[in-house]
Every structure is written in structure tokens, then in C-alpha cells.
Amino acid sequence: MSDAYVYVKDNTAEISLPAGTQVTVKAKTNSSSVQQVRLTGQDGGVDLLFSGTGERNTVIGQETVTGQAGLKAVFEYAGADGVFRPSKLNSGGPYEIGNYNLLVVVAENGDDADYNDTVLEFSWFTSK
Structure with missing residues (x-):
């Protein structure tokens, strides 16, 4: 798991996931404003756009990707x-x-301060 991390700056998250591992990516929203997150990979193999509105952790997208370094998520x-x-x-x-394993990036649009307007979850299993 040591090769998994997230680094956030402004509205962009740089993400590294365990190489070769199947990772579930789930985007949820808790806002009446349209939330959008674009997830891209350096090699072009990942190009996802999740967008929508809703309260109570409304799922606006879910996909499975193969873990890799160099993912970028932009939140708007x-x-x-x-x-x-x-x-x-x-x-x-x-x-x-x-x-x-769970890695989470959360976004706030400024109407309050709860950092749950968009929730982007990365989850995977490792063998023991």
C-alpha cells in the first residue's frame, strides 16, 4: 500500500494507486449545485467525468480502473x-x-464548510 497517496493543491488532486490493482472509483454528491470531477491518467488510459447533484451521498458515477501513478482529478x-x-x-x-483499502478526496463549493459536496472514493483489496 506504500505506493498509494494523494496530494491536493487548489482544486486538483494528484493520485497514485497500487500498480496493477483493480480499484473501484466512486463519486458522490451532497449538494443541490452541480458538482463535477474529471479523472485523467498520464497515459490516457483513464478519462472519466462524473457530474451531478443530489443530497445524502447520491452516487454520480462509479467505475473500475487499474491502479497507476499519475492520476489527476479536477473538482468543480x-x-x-x-x-x-x-x-x-x-x-x-x-x-x-x-x-x-480506502483513499478519499472531498470537495467544498463554499456554501458551508462540511467538505462533502463531492466525495471521490478509491477502494481496493490487498491479499494477506
Whole structure:
């Protein structure tokens, strides 16, 4: 798990996942404003766009990717005028719970300070 990390700066997260591992990517929202996250890989093998609204952890996208270094996630939200603006980010993990691993990036659009407007989760299993 030592090769998994996340680094956030402004509205962009740089993510590294365990090489060759099947990783579930799930995007959720807790906002009435449109939330958007684009996940891309350096090699072009990953190019995902999750977008939507909803409360109570509404899932706006889920995919499986093969772990790799050099992923980039850009988080934005649509203001009342429909123009997308950068979100503020925070992150946690990776957390190892038995053979389950979790890495999380959360985004805030500024209407409060709960950092749950967009939640991007990366989860995978390791053999013991």
C-alpha cells in the first residue's frame, strides 16, 4: 500500500494507486449545485467525468480502473449562473482496514464548510 497517496493543491488532486490493482472509483454528491470531477491518467488510459447533484451521498458515477501513478482529478461546481468554478479540496488516507483499502478526496463549493459536496472514493483489496 506504500505506493498509494494523494496530494491536493487548489482544486486538483494528484493520485497514485497500487500498480496493477483493480480499484473501484466512486463519486458522490451532497449538494443541490452541480458538482463535477474529471479523472485523467498520464497515459490516457483513464478519462472519466462524473457530474451531478443530489443530497445524502447520491452516487454520480462509479467505475473500475487499474491502479497507476499519475492520476489527476479536477473538482468543480456550477454556480447559480451555470459557470463552473474550482472547489476547495481536502483528502484522507490511504486507510488500511484488514485487506480493504480506502483513499478519499472531498470537495467544498463554499456554501458551508462540511467538505462533502463531492466525495471521490478509491477502494481496493490487498491479499494477506
